[in-house]
Amino acid sequence: MWKILVYASAHVSLVRTSPQLSDSYTGPLKETFNDITRSLLEECSFCAKVDAVDIVPSLSTKTFLNKYAYTGRPVLVTNDKSFGRSPGFDFEFFKNLSKAKQLKTCQFFRYKTKFKTLDDALNMDQDQATLKPGYTPWYIGWNICDNKTIDIVKERIDIPSFLPENLAFPNSKIWIFIGTPGNGAPMHLDKVKYPSWQTQLSGSKKWTLQSPPKCIFSCRKHFEVTVHAGQLLILDTNIWYHQTKTIGQNISIAVSGEYK
Ligand SMILES: O=C(O)CCC(=O)C(=O)O
Ligand SMILES: [Fe+2]
Structure with a gap:
């Protein structure tokens, strides 16, 4: 056989x-x-017809559901009207939640840093947190999965305007990714249950996407797309290998959730 x-x-x-x-x-x-x-x-049908990551100024719910939500086709939305509700959603905000013991997480990604926990990371030296000259670079991510914390954070989050509310946060998880220029997440594939949206709240981040090796004859292998503050990416991170790198001069802050 x-x-x-x-x-x-x-x-x-x-x-x-x-x-x-x-x-x-x-x-x-x-x-x-x-x-x-x-x-x-x-x-490989999800990537066979993808020549590049689609870039659109906005999306209607209908187009989102028909063309992107469940097809695996990634899309960058540059001008969604949801953006701008959360001006105070920054490092200090999370640091204060952490100090008040209100920031419960289920998963912490320290990436290349030495921080053992999220509280350690949020307690980093002020110069490092505020990118003072000579700072040690850092990039971290975490998943908030405690309902009380989620409620606090949700109030300030820009959920994509085209995402029906009953489809958002199917498993009550919110992901945050923050870091300094030049850093990001290494190439990986996730095992989360659903596809994701991610809104870039500040700074800019370059995403590199790769189709799976088994699709080498059906799909283009490599894609790049840069997400700037105010823009959001729809991506099924379970089928697209992905890697990120913060670019520009500013700290990158992004919030992400799944949808069902
Ligand atoms: O935003 C990042 O740097 C990584 C995000 C990621 O890996 C994900 O959303 O699955
Ligand atoms: Fe990921």
Whole structure:
């Protein structure tokens, strides 16, 4: 059986434009081949027609639901009307929540920093937090999953205007990513339950997206898109490999949630 599989998968790589064995051949090899090809085509259909990340000024709920929400097609929205409700949503805000013991998290990403916990990170040296010359660079992320904290934070969040409220926050989690220029998250694939939106609240961040290696013959491999303050990205982080890097001079702050 393994021989058949090896043989069949070798052929999958060779026949991208004609994914069928000769019509005159029937038998187990053809079935296996067709199964593998069909499942690869299905699994790669989300990226097969993506030439670049779509960039649109705004989205209606209808377009969001029909074209992007569940197709895996990423989109950058540059001028969504939700933006601007949360001017005080910054490092100090989280630092104060942390001091008041109101910031409960389920997951903390320290990335390249040495901070052991989110409280440690938010308690960093003031010069480091405010990017004074000579500061040590940092980039961190975390997930707020405590309902009380979520309610406090939600009041200040810019949920995309086109996202129906009953689809937002299916699992009551909010993600925050903050850091200094030149830093970000390494290339990875997530295992969260749903696709995500992420709003850039300040600074700018370059995203690099990659389609899965198994889609090498169906999809473009590499995409880049820069998200500036006031813009938001819709991305299924479970199917797109992704990496980020803060660019420009300012601290990058972004808030993210899933939708079902
Ligand atoms: O914003 C970032 O730097 C990383 C975000 C990320 O990995 C995610 O939303 O899954
Ligand atoms: Fe991620």
